[in-house]
Amino acid sequence: MSGATLELYRIAKHFQGVVAVDSVSMVAEAGKVTGLIGPNGSGKTTTMNIVTGLYPTDAGRVTIDDVEISRLLPHQIAALGVARTFQNIRLLNEQTVIQNVMLGAHRHHGASLLDVILRLPKMARSERQELRRCDDLLALIGIRHLADVQVGSLSYGDRRRVEIARALATQPRLLLLDEPAAGMNFSEKQALAALIETIQEMGVTVLLIEHDIDFVSHVTDHIVVLNFGREIAEGTPAEIKQMPSVIEAYLGTEDA
Amino acid sequence: MMAVLDNFLLSYGNLVNLCLLNIFLAYGVWLALSVNMFTLGTGGFMALGAYSSVFLTMHGGWPFSVAVLVGGLLAALAALAIATPVLRLRGDYFMLATFAFTEVVRIIALNWDSVTGGAVGIVGIPQLTQTWQLAVLAAGALYFAYAVRGSYLGRAIAAIREDDVMSQAMGINVLGYRLSLFVSSAFVGGIAGAMAAHLNFFIGPSDFGLLRSIDALSYPILGGFDALLGPLVGAILTTILPELLRFSNQWREILMGLLVIGVVLFLPGGAMSLLSFKWRSRHRQSKLVLPDSVEQGAER
Amino acid sequence: MAALFQQIVNGLSIGSIYAVFAIGCTLIFGVLNIINLAQGAFLMVGACIGLEVALAGFPVPVALFAAILSGGILGALSEVLMFQPLRKRGGHRWMGLVASLALARVLVGTAQEVFGTQVRGYPPNAITGLTWEIAGVRIQAIQVLIIVAAVLLMLLLAFTLKRTSIGRAIRTVAFSETVAQIVGVHVGRTNLITFFIAGALAGAAGLLFGMLFNVVSPFMGDSALVKGLTVIILGGLGNIPGAVAGGFLLGLIEVFSAGYVSSSFRDAIGFGLIFLILLVKPTGLFSGFEERRA
Numbered sequence: 001m002s003g004a005t006l007e008l009y010r011i012a013k014h015f016q017g018v019v020a021v022d023s024v025s026m027v028a029e030a031g032k033v034t035g036l037i038g039p040n041g042s043g044k045t046t047t048m049n050i051v052t053g054l055y056p057t058d059a060g061r062v063t064i065d066d067v068e069i070s071r072l073l074p075h076q077i078a079a080l081g082v083a084r085t086f087q088n089i090r091l092l093n094e095q096t097v098i099q100n101v102m103l104g105a106h107r108h109h110g111a112s113l114l115d116v117i118l119r120l121p122k123m124a125r126s127e128r129q130e131l132r133r134c135d136d137l138l139a140l141i142g143i144r145h146l147a148d149v150q151v152g153s154l155s156y157g158d159r160r161r162v163e164i165a166r167a168l169a170t171q172p173r174l175l176l177l178d179e180p181a182a183g184m185n186f187s188e189k190q191a192l193a194a195l196i197e198t199i200q201e202m203g204v205t206v207l208l209i210e211h212d213i214d215f216v217s218h219v220t221d222h223i224v225v226l227n228f229g230r231e232i233a234e235g236t237p238a239e240i241k242q243m244p245s246v247i248e249a250y251l252g253t254e255d256a
Numbered sequence: 257m258m259a260v261l262d263n264f265l266l267s268y269g270n271l272v273n274l275c276l277l278n279i280f281l282a283y284g285v286w287l288a289l290s291v292n293m294f295t296l297g298t299g300g301f302m303a304l305g306a307y308s309s310v311f312l313t314m315h316g317g318w319p320f321s322v323a324v325l326v327g328g329l330l331a332a333l334a335a336l337a338i339a340t341p342v343l344r345l346r347g348d349y350f351m352l353a354t355f356a357f358t359e360v361v362r363i364i365a366l367n368w369d370s371v372t373g374g375a376v377g378i379v380g381i382p383q384l385t386q387t388w389q390l391a392v393l394a395a396g397a398l399y400f401a402y403a404v405r406g407s408y409l410g411r412a413i414a415a416i417r418e419d420d421v422m423s424q425a426m427g428i429n430v431l432g433y434r435l436s437l438f439v440s441s442a443f444v445g446g447i448a449g450a451m452a453a454h455l456n457f458f459i460g461p462s463d464f465g466l467l468r469s470i471d472a473l474s475y476p477i478l479g480g481f482d483a484l485l486g487p488l489v490g491a492i493l494t495t496i497l498p499e500l501l502r503f504s505n506q507w508r509e510i511l512m513g514l515l516v517i518g519v520v521l522f523l524p525g526g527a528m529s530l531l532s533f534k535w536r537s538r539h540r541q542s543k544l545v546l547p548d549s550v551e552q553g554a555e556r
Numbered sequence: 557m558a559a560l561f562q563q564i565v566n567g568l569s570i571g572s573i574y575a576v577f578a579i580g581c582t583l584i585f586g587v588l589n590i591i592n593l594a595q596g597a598f599l600m601v602g603a604c605i606g607l608e609v610a611l612a613g614f615p616v617p618v619a620l621f622a623a624i625l626s627g628g629i630l631g632a633l634s635e636v637l638m639f640q641p642l643r644k645r646g647g648h649r650w651m652g653l654v655a656s657l658a659l660a661r662v663l664v665g666t667a668q669e670v671f672g673t674q675v676r677g678y679p680p681n682a683i684t685g686l687t688w689e690i691a692g693v694r695i696q697a698i699q700v701l702i703i704v705a706a707v708l709l710m711l712l713l714a715f716t717l718k719r720t721s722i723g724r725a726i727r728t729v730a731f732s733e734t735v736a737q738i739v740g741v742h743v744g745r746t747n748l749i750t751f752f753i754a755g756a757l758a759g760a761a762g763l764l765f766g767m768l769f770n771v772v773s774p775f776m777g778d779s780a781l782v783k784g785l786t787v788i789i790l791g792g793l794g795n796i797p798g799a800v801a802g803g804f805l806l807g808l809i810e811v812f813s814a815g816y817v818s819s820s821f822r823d824a825i826g827f828g829l830i831f832l833i834l835l836v837k838p839t840g841l842f843s844g845f846e847e848r849r850a
Contacts, residue, residue, distance in 0.1 A: 078427035107427035509665030516658035
């Protein structure tokens with residue numbers, strides 16, 4: 001996996017008069033971890049949803065490695081190597097960890113419908129291959145021992161890790177994490193930070209939406225700050241923390 | 257004495273045919289249901305298959321198998337034609353649109369006297385359908401369901417059913433799956449309609465209305481949607497029970513209705529959930545054998 | 557010109573019945589978010605019981621009351637015995653639909669058993685034969701009565717929904733069940749009353765329908781259901797003013813198209829309409845009035 005460069009140019013989105021995103025332009029450089037922060041309602045998740053194709057942008061464009069993806073459907077964007085996690089963790093709770101992660105490997109299955117129906121060796125081979133890959137991913141993330149456990153019975157932190165494993169199973173070039181640290185305690189956050197670093201070492205570009213400035217500062221190379229649907233600042237974590245506009249944006253909303 | 261025996265075998269044999277036909281149909285409907293498409297279009301698709309195949313065999317002298325295939329293809333084409341707008345509709349609206357489709361087909365059949373015989377229908381249909389053909393179709397459908405369920409396609413379908421937004425994010429072409437399953441379901445309906453027509457000597461518009469769609473829909477739901485054999489069990493029970501209750505037309509309706517309500521209220525997993533307690537818990541535990549001792553893939 | 561007015565009167569009288577029935581259907585959808593496919597059967601039962609009462613010699617208002625009561629009780633019972641337990645248990649929404657279909661089946665079977673499968677009609681009396689002729693337009697007294705009765709029922713319902721506390725409760729639950737609970741509305745009881753009202757409207761529509769066409773049979777519920785579904789799609793699921801407008805509209809469309817198109821294709825027009833509307837504007841023609849859900 002080698003990372004892709006994500007570029008947003010003047011994207012916008014409003015819903016029936018409510019402006020969720022006014023105008024956002026930013027770059028997430030290949031192989032780097034970029035943070036997208038801002039107070040509640042600043043347009044972070046909407047921006048992410050535009051990138052993944054859930055909503056079409058009202059204006060501007062989104063490009064990945066200079067290829068425009070603004071008009072593509074979500075599954076087409078995913079096929080280009082864009083993976084994501086969800087703010088409220090969308091896993092299949094009735095199924096096991098490995099079953100959930102295997103879902104991420106969906107687009108890599110080489111078997112066609114005919115292979116499936118006739119149970120040709122290609123299907124079993126493809127299945128074994130993906131199973132092995134997912135197993136390795138589970139080991140990498142440290143949840144291999146939970147492979148056959150039903151997801152619904154796991155802790156919040158573990159479920160978060162399963163979701164990340166599933167996203168990695170798609171073999172992405174760009175990984176979007178939507179508030180992955182929400183609801184985590186300190187040690188969980190540390191583990192998550194280490195995991196993000198590992199992912200970066202794999203060469204994947206990471207775009208991290210977060211609320212927690214401290215967490216983001218430790219993990220990212222570059223931060224973009226949103227407020228009221230516009231980017232108000234960007235720079236390294238150290239620079240961002242000093243900027244008066246950022247401090248002002250966060251002062252009014254003392255987050256948990 | 258021989259007459260009594262003959263009569264008995266005659267009606268018994270027909271029951272077997274009906275069961276096999278409905279099993280085939282049940283899996284067809286299950287295809288659509290598996291991605292939350294509560295389709296009431298089965299009646300309409302069956303009608304298309306029935307009338308077109310009968311037209312070909314009776315007026316065109318076409319061979320039976322080709323006529324049946326054409327029936328299925330016509331139904332599939334119709335599904336394709338209405339798919340673009342209809343598939344965009346969510347849950348209830350989708351159901352209502354397929355319901356409207358079935359009724360439109362029924363009304364056309366009711367009025368297009370020259371082709372469909374109108375309200376009187378068509379009589380004298382050559383009884384070309386044979387039990388072994390129905391058995392092959394039923395077995396084929398069952399195998400198809402089994403094959404898909406145990407594969408990555410089955411996993412994708414289950415994911416779509418539970419969370420289609422997330423599925424899209426995984427690269428699953430939800431609309432594509434929905435379209436394929438809808439058209440396949442229609443294809444099965446068309447073939448089933450053609451087979452049914454050549455089983456019965458007579459067809460009329462009322463054979464393929466809302467009631468037929470509802471019955472077909474109830475097979476997988478009552479039998480147990482999650483179980484592989486669910487549609488089969490549902491089809492058999494729903495076909496046989498009314499025959500057992502033949503003594504009174506009215507009471508048959510009443511008892512069948514009460515039975516369905518009973519199953520829905522007390523057996524949410526369908527009839528199969530009665531049998532499957534052990535089966536289910538066993539499958540929950542030992543899932544996938546990880547690559548250290550690679551024997552199987554991800555069987556569900 | 558006279559012919560035009562004739563058609564309009566015909567269309568309005570049929571349409572008013574459709575409107576009454578459709579209001580019941582759409583009320584259930586708006587409040588409980590389910591399509592109760594047994595409403596047609598409730599209509600049929602109302603018609604049958606109303607006929608029995610009329611045949612027993614009671615005046616029409618009493619028959620109407622009986623129809624309303626029987627429909628309402630059926631509706632309430634179905635909620636208590638079936639729909640509520642299903643909702644409590646959770647699970648798929650199909651179950652409710654399948655159950656409502658099964659309930660319709662039970663009711664039709666029972667009606668056949670009790671009343672026989674024959675089509676029956678009202679005995680001729682002073683009113684049925686009465687027609688007036690105004691400027692070349694023949695208006696049957698029955699039609700006027702039906703329109704008046706239907707409008708009265710609709711006004712009664714409107715009053716209930718807007719001015720009474722139970723009406724407010726229903727509207728709150730329709731808006732959002734969560735909000736209703738927070739505000740202190742007893743959701744279970746409100747749902748029960750909603751089902752009663754919807755069933756009552758169906759029963760009333762059944763009696764009116766039976767009187768207008770002088771046809772009462774255990775099978776009348778099926779086509780009624782189809783009309784009801786058409787209207788609520790026209791008007792928008794859950795949209796009561798839309799159901800009223802849609803009902804009258806469908807009545808007029810049917811009558812006018814029967815004049816110009818073969819009457820047996822008339823039904824197809826209804827369905828063609830459903831199709832078109834679902835494709836173009838699934839929320840119905842009148843969705844401007846719709847209340848937003850929380």
